Amino acid sequence: MAASDDELPEVARIAADLIRIDTSNFGGGDARGEREAAEYVGAYLAGLGLDCVYYEPIERRTNVMARVPGRDASKPALVVHGHLDVVPAMAEEWSVDPFAGVIKDGMLWGRGAVDMKNMDAMILTSVADLLRAGEQPERDLVLAFFADEENGGVEGSALVVREHPEWFDGATEAISEVGGYSIPIAGKRAYLLQVGEKALLWIRLVAHGRAGHGSRLHPENAVTRLAEAVAALGRTQWPVRLTDTTRALLSGLADLSGIDADDPDALASAAGPAEAFLRSTFRTTTNPTLLSAGYKHNVIPARAEALIDVRVLPGAEDDVLAQIQQIVGDDIEIEMVVRDIGMETPFTGDLVEAMVGSLARHDPGVPVIPYLLGAGTDNKALSTLGITGYGFAPLRLPDDLDFTGMFHGVDERVPVDSLVFGQRVLTDLLRTY
Known part of the structure; x- marks a missing residue:
């Protein structure tokens, strides 16, 4: 049975809104909707009292950034980033409209539900959790939302880091997509944390x-x-x-x-x-x-x-x-x-311990294992500024859901409960690290 948007947790509503903005990226400069998505994100952040900076190096290929002051200015800033574009979807192959943001069977369906408007929504609502409660993150957060990731970032993050490195002043680490999700192993649950x-x-x-x-x-x-x-x-x-x-x-x-x-x-x-x-x-x-x-x-x-x-x-x-x-x-x-470039970082350090700790507080006793992503993220571009990136979009998933198979696949979907879990874990991390 489908749920109305009014009945949904905010993180699912935001993700559904972003899915409904068709940001298909066909490559070679043929893309759509990125400006509208960036403006949506910017309006949400402005509603939290944050100042947003936009950068559009190519017409309608829009990137947006906001900085959240932390409690401890002596600590390096943390970049929390996502991309707003998606790969195209052939509607005739789907059982739902890929850009309708459909909620059914307890899941959010649509292009970007997995890659990566789910994480975009988790970032926005986790920051909202802190700011609406009158809290600050432990350290400065650089919130960045990029265009063109699905074409290798050549007209998105690669241009941002080259033309506006000051966006990331003081940052040494970053988190983004494709890590922190659960997988079943012989009847047990474990989380994969992406370190390369x-x-x-x-x-x-x-x-x-x-x-x-x-x-x-x-x-x-x-x-x-x-x-x-x-x-x-x-x-x-x-x-x-x-x-x-x-x-x-x-x-x-x-x-x-x-x-x-x-x-x-x-x-x-x-x-x-x-x-x-x-x-x-x-x-x-x-x-x-x-x-x-x-x-x-x-x-x-x-x-x-x-x-x-x-x-x-x-x-x-x-x-x-x-x-x-x-x-x-x-x-x-x-x-x-x-x-x-390719990248590989040791599964050690304060941020790794903090991510593992946040998962442990919300799903006690479940192990976290490092892995190397077979694909790529905008962490590649940030690495040229000396920023070490990890994949941490935390999701506790049903054992029978082929989550990884839905990256760029058909009938992309994510459980609403998983989004709520991810928002809580991410809020915990931003509050404590």
């Missing part, structure tokens, strides 16, 4: 041939050459390569599951719906995502191209690119579209 990210390499494969009539014998066909290269790369099984973080993850999985195995994939299978998400963190991934060639059925084109989403363990970028060239062959050109 794989590097991002978005490449274009280009094949050249000779144009001609579609009816003729034609061995120099660019489409055929490209198809062979794409198939070879897409079917490549990259070897396991562990890091300090993934070794710690596997140790935690082994302890909780009781599985005694040297095979990382076998251990990941204990994580239920999160298995595929975790397995991608053990190795390079090279996934074809788009093909483009030709303009008419009976014309053989002279050029064909494909986009490949490559995610690489930190430090392996150049080696992987060389291997990709060997796989696709020397007659295939590789063009770099977006390249961004």
Whole structure:
């Protein structure tokens, strides 16, 4: 049964409002709604008595920031950030309107419910919890909401940190998306805290041939050459390569599951719906995502191209690119579209202890395990300013919900109760750290 907005906790209402602002980012500068979303966020923060700063380096690609004074000015500031854009949604594939912010079955449905308007709403309402109660956070908070994260941040956070580094004066650490959520492990619950990210390499494969009539014998066909290269790369099984973080993850999985195995994939299978998400963190991934060639059925084109989403363990970028060239062959050109760094931070320190402590106060006795994100966040851009970023969007989730599978997926949804839990944990962290 659907619930009306008036019956919802504020965090769910805010998340639903943001979902209803279509901020689809198609890449290559083709985006919508980011200004409207930033203005919504700015109006909410202004209603809390905060001064907002907007930065729109490209028309309608809007970023917004506000600073919340803390109790202890001697402590470094903490950046709490989110992005306002989402990947597009093909409405015909969904069981609900992806931009209607539907509430049903105790869940909020829509594009951004998982990635990451849920966290945006948690940030806003957690700050509201403190300020409405007449409290201050322990330290200054820099609240930043970026455009263009779903296109690698090249027209969002990357421009903000380059043109307005003063937004982040005094900050040394940051928290954002894709961490702090629960997973089931052999009938037990554990939380994953993100302490690193794989590097991002978005490449274009280009094949050249000779144009001609579609009816003729034609061995120099660019489409055929490209198809062979794409198939070879897409079917490549990259070897396991562990890091300090993934070794710690596997140790935690082994302890909780009781599985005694040297095979990382076998251990990941204990994580239920999160298995595929975790397995991608053990190795390079090279996934074809788009093909483009030709303009008419009976014309053989002279050029064909494909986009490949490559995610690489930190430090392996150049080696992987060389291997990709060997796989696709020397007659295939590789063009770099977006390249961004990988990161890995030890699972230690005051902020890590504070995040673990906040979860423990709201879900006592449940372990927290570090992991390396197979994707990327705007923490990459902040790292260029020396700011160490973590993924901490705390959610206590049902064991049977394939949460990680809904990132960029169909029928994206999050339980309302999970949002309320996350808001409470995040408020606790901002109050005490």
